[in-house]
Amino acid sequence: MENNVILETKGLSKYFYDPVKFQVLKEIEMRINYGEFVSIVGKSGCGKSTLLYLLSTMDTAYDGQIYIHNQLVTGKTDRELALIRNEKIGFVFQFHYLLAEYNVLKNVMLPGMKLGKYSDQELENRAMKHLKTLDMEDQALKMPNQLSGGQKQRVAIARALINDPLIIMGDEPTGNLDKKNSDLVFDIFNRLTQEENQTLLVVTHDTDFANRTTRIITMEDGKIIS
Amino acid sequence: MNFKLILNIAFHLLQARLKQTIVAAVGVTFSIAMFIALVSFMNGLNDLLDGLMLNRTPHVLLYNEIKPSENQPIFLSKEFKNKTNFIRSIKPKDIGKSIYNSKTIIAVLKKDTRVIDVAPKVTSPVFFNSGTIEISGVINGIDVLSEEKLFKISDYIVDGNVTDLLQNNSIIIGKGLSDKMLLSKGDIIKITTSKGNLASLKIVGISEIGIAEIDNVMSYTSLATAQKIVGESTNYITDIQINLYDRTSAPAVAKEFRNTFNLDTIDYQTANSQFETGSTVRSIISYAVGVVLLIVAGFGIYNILNMMIYEKMDSIAILKATGFSGNDVQWIFISLSIIIGLAGGLFGLLFGYIFSSIIDIIPFETASLPTVKTYPINYNPLYYGIGITFALFTTTIAGLFPALKASKIDPVEIIRGK
Numbered sequence: 001m002e003n004n005v006i007l008e009t010k011g012l013s014k015y016f017y018d019p020v021k022f023q024v025l026k027e028i029e030m031r032i033n034y035g036e037f038v039s040i041v042g043k044s045g046c047g048k049s050t051l052l053y054l055l056s057t058m059d060t061a062y063d064g065q066i067y068i069h070n071q072l073v074t075g076k077t078d079r080e081l082a083l084i085r086n087e088k089i090g091f092v093f094q095f096h097y098l099l100a101e102y103n104v105l106k107n108v109m110l111p112g113m114k115l116g117k118y119s120d121q122e123l124e125n126r127a128m129k130h131l132k133t134l135d136m137e138d139q140a141l142k143m144p145n146q147l148s149g150g151q152k153q154r155v156a157i158a159r160a161l162i163n164d165p166l167i168i169m170g171d172e173p174t175g176n177l178d179k180k181n182s183d184l185v186f187d188i189f190n191r192l193t194q195e196e197n198q199t200l201l202v203v204t205h206d207t208d209f210a211n212r213t214t215r216i217i218t219m220e221d222g223k224i225i226s
Numbered sequence: 227m228n229f230k231l232i233l234n235i236a237f238h239l240l241q242a243r244l245k246q247t248i249v250a251a252v253g254v255t256f257s258i259a260m261f262i263a264l265v266s267f268m269n270g271l272n273d274l275l276d277g278l279m280l281n282r283t284p285h286v287l288l289y290n291e292i293k294p295s296e297n298q299p300i301f302l303s304k305e306f307k308n309k310t311n312f313i314r315s316i317k318p319k320d321i322g323k324s325i326y327n328s329k330t331i332i333a334v335l336k337k338d339t340r341v342i343d344v345a346p347k348v349t350s351p352v353f354f355n356s357g358t359i360e361i362s363g364v365i366n367g368i369d370v371l372s373e374e375k376l377f378k379i380s381d382y383i384v385d386g387n388v389t390d391l392l393q394n395n396s397i398i399i400g401k402g403l404s405d406k407m408l409l410s411k412g413d414i415i416k417i418t419t420s421k422g423n424l425a426s427l428k429i430v431g432i433s434e435i436g437i438a439e440i441d442n443v444m445s446y447t448s449l450a451t452a453q454k455i456v457g458e459s460t461n462y463i464t465d466i467q468i469n470l471y472d473r474t475s476a477p478a479v480a481k482e483f484r485n486t487f488n489l490d491t492i493d494y495q496t497a498n499s500q501f502e503t504g505s506t507v508r509s510i511i512s513y514a515v516g517v518v519l520l521i522v523a524g525f526g527i528y529n530i531l532n533m534m535i536y537e538k539m540d541s542i543a544i545l546k547a548t549g550f551s552g553n554d555v556q557w558i559f560i561s562l563s564i565i566i567g568l569a570g571g572l573f574g575l576l577f578g579y580i581f582s583s584i585i586d587i588i589p590f591e592t593a594s595l596p597t598v599k600t601y602p603i604n605y606n607p608l609y610y611g612i613g614i615t616f617a618l619f620t621t622t623i624a625g626l627f628p629a630l631k632a633s634k635i636d637p638v639e640i641i642r643g644k
Contacts, residue, residue, distance in 0.1 A: 049642060053638045053641075053642070056547070058546070058547060058636075058637050058638045058641075059638045078551050078552050078553070079551040079552075079553060081551075082546070082549050082550060082551035082552075082554070083549065083551075085547065085548065085549045086548060086549020086550075087549070091547050091548065093547075093641055095540075095641075097540055097541075097543065097544035097547075097641070098544075099238075099541050099544070100242065100541075101238035101239060101241065101242045101541075102238060110545075110548065111548040111549055113228070113231050114228065114231060114548070114549050114550060114554075115549065116228055116231075159548070163549075171641070
């Protein structure tokens with residue numbers, strides 16, 4: 001049972017100092033198990049995105065502890081955290097953040113090339129496989145600026161998947177998309193949990209989206225209320 | 227760290243900003259090319275001017291100086307040994323200009339491995355007679371072959387041939403002398419020494435060094451002829467000139483020979499210290515201009531990289547989010563500037579060489595330098611080494627600050643800001 005926990009926080013607090021000292025997150029205790037599709041919802045300013053960025057290891061200014069795969073990540077160096085992000089976490093943001101200088105395939109391969117676990121040839125096959133499951137294989141050699149918003153977001157999802165992460169984190173991944181594309185992205189996420197047992201943690205204010213996930217964490221004033 | 231990947235990313239970033247990259251690289255190219263051309267030209271000029279004086283000055287000269295004796299009789303007295311002695315009205319002692327035991331000294335010097343060759347010389351003040359007029363001058367009795375080997379005097383013979391001096395009773399006179407006395411090659415010149423000896427010599431050549439003071443008084447003849455004119459034996463040598471393989475060691479060697487042979491010695495650096503100073507100052511100026519040019523180019527690179535960082539904020543953020551550490555991002559930007567520096571620098575070397583070659587074929591005719599036809603250039607590979615090192619150094623430094631800035635970018639701030 002213990003080994004099933006992917007992400008765990010203990011007494012997680014976060015303060016903003018500008019313009020005045022303000023506690024955004026108050027002693028958050030949460031736990032995400034393997035294979036869960038979790039959404040975090042709450043009003044604007046309740047600290048849900050802040051929580052996500054703490055969990056993502058990109059923001060390191062906090063009190064309390066974060067465990068990823070039962071391993072304490074609090075207090076690790078920039079380099080160690082970068083490796084953890086590279087290996088264990090996939091990101092999908094509201095904006096796609098594809099590199100304009102590379103084509104779709106290279107964009108997907110980039111985190112894999114950084115990890116260096118697979119050869120370039122193997123990485124290319126894996127990237128193509130992911131693009132195929134997302135119905136994007138015929139766009140592989142296009143540049144990002146030739147794609148539509150929904151297509152770009154699918155490429156970003158493929159990029160998040162390339163290193164077989166423990167968990168995929170999403171910050172409003174459907175925030176910029178229309179209803180049709182939002183549904184598409186949700187279906188992809190849903191399929192990943194159903195078929196691949198992929199763990200997902202998504203911050204959203206789209207209640208439709210949240211209601212269809214397996215677990216909803218509701219936040220208010222820096223606390224988890226349910 | 228995966229340098230292949232980092233270089234790959236750097237190259238793609240450069241391609242996206244190709245025009246600005248080229249402008250930055252051209253800045254480096256221009257400064258390196260100017261640096262190379264300037265330093266090569268300056269040093270070519272230095273070599274020429276140094277050669278004008280230094281190639282005619284032996285690295286070490288052995289001679290007898292007229293000076294007061296260092297050991298006055300009073301110093302030998304035991305009674306006054308520990309006293310302070312004041313001696314008035316000391317007169318210099320003439321021990322004769324002739325170098326004592328010159329043949330042995332020359333033989334020893336010729337065996338010394340540091341010495342290229344030894345050229346013995348007899349110098350004597352003389353009067354050149356033209357009708358009723360007497361013009362004072364100097365006659366140099368030289369060992370033609372070794373003099374030619376060490377000082378290339380044939381470079382300064384404008385008429386005639388230096389080997390003709392090997393004939394008996396022949397002389398080469400300075401251009402100034404020949405102009406004043408209306409003498410030319412083939413004429414006979416009459417000479418009176420300070421001791422009253424008279425001689426008639428046949429002019430076999432005219433020399434022109436380019437320094438009027440020297441050309442007005444100087445003449446060359448063979449060692450044997452000079453010894454005959456001054457009425458001395460074949461042992462009579464007034465100067466021994468030595469050139470060394472390592473000319474920078476001249477002061478040390480001069481000191482050593484002074485003690486070994488008990489003669490006065492002077493090294494070329496002491497004899498021509500003002501020339502060394504001039505060369506040093508010219509070198510400093512050319513290096514200073516080169517460094518300034520490079521610093522300007524460095525600022526250009528700094529600007530362009532800074533701009534690139536603002537443009538590529540998003541890319542930097544996502545690279546960091548997907549697992550590139552601050553260090554990796556820093557290396558991406560440092561390699562960017564190294565690529566610019568290397569490409570710009572290598573083209574700079576090429577253009578520097580081309581500029582130098584162009585300067586090298588521009589005609590530069592001057593009466594004082596008969597052997598020089600074009601502007602002098604020194605193609606020392608060292609300057610090219612310094613050039614590329616400077617280029618890489620300044621561009622790396624210029625890239626370092628933007629790179630540090632990029633490494634410190636907080637991805638959360640950028641991603642949340644959207």
